[in-house]
Amino acid sequence: VDEELSRLDATRPLTMSYEDFFRYTREEIQFQSYRSKRLAVDTLEGLHIGNVMYYDFNKKNAEVELGIMIGDKDYWGKGYGTDIVVTLLNYLFTVLAMKRVYLHTLAWNYRAQASFTKSGFREVRPVRRGGQDFVLMEVLHTDWDPNTLMDPVSE
16 A cells, blocks of 8 residues: 555545455446546556546536546656646547546645646646645646647656
8 A cells, every 4th residue: 555646646545355446447347437437557568657537527518527647656757647648638639529628636746736737737726625625727628739748758
């Protein structure tokens, strides 16, 4: 159990058994929801380093919430998160025709906020949820230009 990762994800450490986790994951794959998708983040060598997801998909308003966790600390601060977010934003805007993508990040997680800002997000307002302070950030399709973004991995 990695308490730091749980704190960064604003959750309690996962305590379910492997069998329960396997059953939950199998059901999630079997009965997929159009309102959310969770994707694995792997290196080109096939090493699993994290997850990215979108959820609360709202087709009527063309908006969705994004979440990401790079769980392998060896890959922190190297541009992977920014690259993953930019790639997912491109998919959400061009394939799913979203007009707005938003997220909530912990108010004290400045590294994540910097990555999201590099990816095109802007700060909207502070939010208090579940006893924790977050920053609501968003990027609108009309404001997003992937061609003006820095190459996140070469920084």
